[in-house]
Amino acid sequence: MNDPILRLTEKISNLTASQRKVADYIIKNPMEVAFLTVDQLAGLVGTSTTTIMRLTFNLNYSGYSEFQKELQELLRNQAAPHTRLEANLKDVPESDLWIRCVDRQISNINKTKEMISNDTLEKVLELITSSNRIYCTSAKSGLPVGQYLTFGLNRLLGNCELIIADQSDWVDLLLNLNSNDLVIATSFPRYARRIVDFVSQAKESGVKVITITDGYSSPLIKYSDIVLPCNSGSLAFHNSPIASMVVVDYLISSIAINYPDKTKVRLDKMNDVLTKINYHYNNN
Structure with a gap:
């Protein structure tokens, strides 16, 4: 089938x-x-x-x-898993906002899991690990996703920079982009124009683009080489980054586990530096 x-x-x-x-x-x-x-x-x-x-x-x-x-x-x-999930949530009281909020995020994560295939994730990992420079761009509700991904990739690979699209003066940066670079853009409704502007201009330089967004009606789609659709619904007015954070956490974890030749030496050096400067609090 x-x-x-x-x-x-x-x-x-x-x-x-x-x-x-x-x-x-x-x-x-x-x-x-x-x-x-x-x-x-x-x-x-x-x-x-x-x-x-x-x-x-x-x-x-x-x-x-x-x-x-x-x-x-x-x-x-696929009916059995859906039926189990619906049964688990069926008797949750409508008045319990905490439970409803958690259940909504569980649903977001499960739907996101269904929309993203293993093949797509493998292609994303290949792009990330083969790129010269990586630029994570985001704004507003997508910013925590971009920040977390930038921190994780920098710790592992040392070649990632965060571009806050609606605050950064990124025009000069565009002059140095080339086909060996990668942009990872995160955007949810209402989509920030400055992210679309940055991604469209970067694409003209031959940059590969991975987009983390809520769906295929996003204006970033036409500039994207790979799309990671993530449910961003919430109980209130805002876009929730929770499902996207799960996807990003997977990417960071997978690179650390599956590409030790690229990450182990850097992680060991980082640990040595932090130990020498007594960075972490010690209860003893």
């Missing part, structure tokens, strides 16, 4: 803006879409049935019906 969600993610960069909007909705709501008519889906997304049909043709399906049939089959094969 072909995986229609995987097909969507693989071909997302070749779709039109309106088709990406449909694809983004399908990826985030596969169980709902599996039982919607094409007219219902068009109404929910705010597009035409023609756009949806063209999307399915681009995915090499004969039409929406064949696409939906494969989506239903995919969900049937």
Whole structure:
């Protein structure tokens, strides 16, 4: 059986803006879409049935019906984990804000896990470990993600810089970028224009771009070589970075564990320096 969600993610960069909007909705709501008519889906997304049909043709399906049939089959094969999760959360009191908040983040993490494949993560790791310089750029709610990733990559590789897109004067930096460099951009709605400006200009220099964002309707998608879609919903007004932080933590951990030839010497030297300057508090 072909995986229609995987097909969507693989071909997302070749779709039109309106088709990406449909694809983004399908990826985030596969169980709902599996039982919607094409007219219902068009109404929910705010597009035409023609756009949806063209999307399915681009995915090499004969039409929406064949696409939906494969989506239903995919969900049937994945039904058990979803059923267990729903059962675990079923009896949580609506009045308990703390529990509801935690459950929301668990849901965000699980949905993010479903949207990102191992193959995609392997490609991300290869780009990170083979790049000359790495620039993490973010702003507002995405800033904790960029800061954490910059710290982790710098500790391991020593070649990462944080660019706070809406505060930094990054124009001079653009002059030195080349195809051996990598930009990792994190942005959630409402998307910061300065991040889009920085990424678009960096792309013109041949830089590879990895984007951490909430979905495939993000304006950064058309400049991205690899997309890591992360659910960012919260119970309140804000975008939550929690699922993205889990993805970033995986990247840092995986590089440390799987690339010891690139990281061990640097980590040992760092530990020696911190020990010599008595950096850490000692209870003894």
